[in-house]
Amino acid sequence: xxxxxxxxxxxxxxxxxxxxxxxxxxxxxxxxxxxxxxxxxxxxxxxxxxxxxxxxxxxxxxxxxxxxxxxxxxxxxxxxxxxxxxxxxxxxxxxxxxxxxxxxxxxxxxxxxxxxxxxxxxxxxxxxxxxxxxxxxxxxxxxxxxxxxxxxxxxxxxxxxxxxxxxxxxxxxxxxxxxxxxxxxxxxxxxxxxxxxxxxxxxxxxxxxxxxxxxxxxxxxxxxxxxxxxxxxxxxxxxxxxxxxxxxxxxxxxxxxxxxxxxxxxxxxxxxxxx
Numbered sequence: 001x002x003x004x005x006x007x008x009x010x011x012x013x014x015x016x017x018x019x020x021x022x023x024x025x026x027x028x029x030x031x032x033x034x035x036x037x038x039x040x041x042x043x044x045x046x047x048x049x050x051x052x053x054x055x056x057x058x059x060x061x062x063x064x065x066x067x068x069x070x071x072x073x074x075x076x077x078x079x080x081x082x083x084x085x086x087x088x089x090x091x092x093x094x095x096x097x098x099x100x101x102x103x104x105x106x107x108x109x110x111x112x113x114x115x116x117x118x119x120x121x122x123x124x125x126x127x128x129x130x131x132x133x134x135x136x137x138x139x140x141x142x143x144x145x146x147x148x149x150x151x152x153x154x155x156x157x158x159x160x161x162x163x164x165x166x167x168x169x170x171x172x173x174x175x176x177x178x179x180x181x182x183x184x185x186x187x188x189x190x191x192x193x194x195x196x197x198x199x200x201x202x203x204x205x206x207x208x209x210x211x212x213x214x215x216x217x218x219x220x221x222x223x224x225x226x227x228x229x230x231x232x233x234x235x236x237x238x239x240x241x242x243x244x245x246x247x248x249x250x251x252x253x254x255x256x257x258x259x260x261x262x263x264x265x266x267x268x269x270x271x272x273x274x275x
Contacts, residue, residue: 008062009119011055012076016111018048023104030101033170038097045083045104052080052111065124068137075114078141079107085145096180098171102152132202139195143188144259150184151252153177154245178240181248182231189227192255196220215265219258226251 022044029037056067056077067073082103090097157177160168172180199217200210211217230247233239239247 008055008059011051011058012111012115015048015052015055016108016115018044018051019104019108019111022048023108026104027101030098031170041100041104045087049080049083049087052076052083056080059121063121063124065128066134066137069122069124069128070120071117072114072119075110075117078144079110079114081141082110082145082148083107085142086149089149095172095176096149096153098156099149099152099180102155103148106148127206130202130205132198132205136195136199136202139191139198140259143191143195144255146184146191147188147252147255150181150188150248153181153184154248154252157181157245158242158249174241178244181245182234182240185227185230185234185248185251188255189224189231192220192224192227196224216258216262219254219262223251223255223258226254 022041024041025037025044026041027037028034029039029041056073059073060066063069067077086096086100086103090100153172154177156168156171157174160171160174160177171177203212204210230239230244230251233247234244
């Protein structure tokens with residue numbers, strides 16, 4: 001166990017050290033329109049993702065459960081999922097690649113924060129042995145990663161009010177930022193809904209009830225409702241531009257509070273994964 005823990009720590013540090021030049025090179029490439037910088041950043045990112053993935057896989061095989069039982073595992077796996085989703089989205093839709101100047105630092109911050117928390121391996125409680133739990137956790141991670149990309153474009157849209165800054169002109173224009181934020185909010189809304197649904201099935205399988213109205217469940221539903229409000233105002237009331245971007249930033253902030261902060265103060269089953 002000690003040897004595995006050391007290997008896990010070394011692999012995480014390797015990933016972290018790869019993410020630093022990836023973040024710097026990519027930021028330089030996007031801001032100053034240097035394709036070589038973007039390519040260099042992608043190379044280091046892929047190297048970091050490989051080491052990062054091996055660290056998570058090694059921990060999974062050793063503990064017998066996925067990376068979702070401790071703060072260290074949650075933060076690290078969320079960073080990995082965010083980067084993988086960004087790469088897939090950028091591969092399919094090249095126009096979303098400028099979001100990397102937000103996604104890369106956010107993922108770096110998550111894994112770095114995880115590295116200073118308790119790295120002890122925990123056993124999985126009996127009620128947590130369920131495929132529905134795996135799906136529940138996975139869809140929340142994908143939802144957060146999707147919302148992060150949308151957050152980047154909403155942030156770009158707000159920053160564009162500062163005229164006369166050449167690097168802002170290299171980002172997608174305001175209409176493109178608006179559309180990308182809207183679309184990724186839609187994806188996040190769907191993934192969040194599926195995460196709640198699979199969680200309800202898991203709860204029924206484990207405790208015989210679909211919903212308990214504990215704080216995290218309640219605020220998770222509220223977050224989904226806020227995202228639905230954003231999409232509704234965009235679709236039927238013509239909200240767009242900075243007004244919609246500010247609302248999106250509020251929705252994203254609430255989603256972060258629900259996933260990363262509420263478990264610190266909650267005493268329900270949901271708090272066990274982040275204590």
